[in-house]
Amino acid sequence: MKCQDYSNSKYCGRLQSKKQNIFLSLLMILLEAIFRQNTFGQTEGKRYVLSLVVMPHLGIIICTNARKKGVAMIAKTPLHASHVALGAKMVDFHGWEMPLHYGSQLEEHHSVRQHAGMFDVSHMTIVDVLGAGGRQFLRKLLTNDVDLLEHTGRALYSCMCNEHGGIIDDLIAYQRASDNYRIVLNSATRARDLAWIRSKSEGFAVGLQERNELAMLAVQGPEAIAKTMSLLTPAQTDAVSTLTNFECVDIDSWFFARTGYTGEDGLEIILPKEEITRLWSSLLEAGVKPCGLAARDTLRLEAGMLLYGQDMDESTTPLESGLEWTVKWQPEERDFIGMGALLSQKQQGVKRKFVGLILQDKGVMRSGQRVIVEGHADGVITSGTYSPTLAKSIALARVPAKTGEQVMVDIRGKLIPAKVVKPRFVKRGQIL
Structure with missing residues (x-):
């Protein structure tokens, strides 16, 4: 059984045939029961923890949490206790203990396509770009052009490339005011992204603020907005009701954006950490289904949304990743990072x-x-x-x-x- 990536879990394998599903699945379930919360192996005096996830109907075996015990504390979102209380299968996702599923990733997937589901995405990196030079800085940093944001409360998707045109990360940039932008980055690339952004901000009248005190929840599906609005204050409801695709608004210390990673309509909500559990519980009571990483992966793949580190990375460019639409060539004087390399690739033929x-x-x-x-x-x-x-x-x-x-x-x-x-x-x- 060859191991490969699945939803960025540590290791995984594939069942070779349906006939092997029954025997191998039962074996793995037994092993999981034996090894869960136990240690195995000795390497330089360090112990390791094993956890196995078996999804026989998809033919998948995932080995997660194979990490050194006691070496580094795994991060937990403010909703961790809520996930555990709901019986979620928790996995190590780039150093964060996140829910893979709550029993059936297929039910979670269909709930988002047909009704409404919610995802804890508090592991994402939230950075505010502040100051009079914010617009010019982002015009240099990103392949897409924030000058296209016609007014406050608009957002756009973009790549962030190196000088060779390789994709460092993909992100969404939100304009909250003329001197206030918010960007949301992938958790797996946090340290590298922040170092890159800070190094490129020199010479611009701009300040960067990572918002670790905030949490993030994505509510997605055809019923997502209606169910969410039923729980909001009158002021929040009025503000959210006017949002169109890729628009955002700040109201009562909460940030709402009509964006997502599922191919369905919905909201991504950024709010103080201490308030997210109440929102989660209210949505749960309203019939919004909790969803994990497995459903998020199948949903985004059906929608043709790329996963950084798997579908693209620094060895690939936007032009060979189906993302040329995020590259704004005009005006030429903008000269964003990687523009020369990408223009050369375009002229030579991808x-x-x-x-x-x-x-x-x-x-x-x-x-x-x-x-x-x-x-x-x-x-x-x-x-x-x-x-x-x-x-x-x-x-x-x-x-x-x-x-x-x-x-x-x-x-x-x-x-x-x-x-x-x-x-x-x-x-x-x-x-x-």
């Missing part, structure tokens, strides 16, 4: 493109599998899963620019045909 794949036979595509184009293993799957909405395996892949409409995918030595499509499979609950 050799790789980012596509979606739909498997045409039984099997599940996974990250790292080779994509065979005209007899050559020239492509690679960056993210793959079983899609609960399509009831088929789907994937995101990077392939040669001239790839046609059909390819083969190497799944454990067996070549299975796949259809090449645009890298987005579902929008607002509808299959594209």
Whole structure:
């Protein structure tokens, strides 16, 4: 059983066939019961903790929390006790103990597509960019142009690249005032991102403030906004009711944005840590289903949303990641970081493109599998899963620019045909 990444868990494997599911799943469940909260192995006097997650209907085994016990405290969000009380399967996610699921990631997935679900995303890094030079600084830092934000309360998605055009991170920038912007970064890249941003802020009249005192909750799905608004104060309700896609508002120390990572309508709410548990409990009583990392991964993949560190990183550019739409070439004098390298790549012709794949036979595509184009293993799957909405395996892949409409995918030595499509499979609950 070969280990590979799944939702950024430490290690994972794949069951080889349905016949092995029953025996191997029972074995792993037994091992989990034996080893949970116990130690194994001795390396330089350090003990390790083992936890296994078995999802037999998806053919997945995940080994999580394989880390040195006592070496570093794992971080916990303000909702940690709430997750445990609901029976969540907790995993180590980039140093944060986060819920993988609350019993059924499939039910959680469908709840978001059909009704409403909520995600604890308090592990995300929130940074406020303050000062008169904030706009010019972000125009230099990001591939997208905050000058396109027509007024306060607007937001945009962007890449943040190095001088070679490689993607350091992707983020959303929110304009809260003419001298006040908020950016939300990935937790896995926090230290590197902050160091990069601080180093590039020199020479600008700008201050950077990481908001560790805040927490973040994403409420997503066709019923998400209505259910959330039913719990808000009259002032908050009035403010939220006017929001359109990629708009935001500050009201009563809470920050609301009509953004998300699921392909559904919804809100991302940033608020003081001490207030998030009350909101979580109220949403739970209102029928909003708690959802974990597993559902978040299948939802974002169906929506064609990239995961940093898996679908893109510093070795890839926006142009070969399906993100050229986030690169604003005009005006030329803006000269954002990486502009020269990206412009050169565009002029020479991008050799790789980012596509979606739909498997045409039984099997599940996974990250790292080779994509065979005209007899050559020239492509690679960056993210793959079983899609609960399509009831088929789907994937995101990077392939040669001239790839046609059909390819083969190497799944454990067996070549299975796949259809090449645009890298987005579902929008607002509808299959594209």
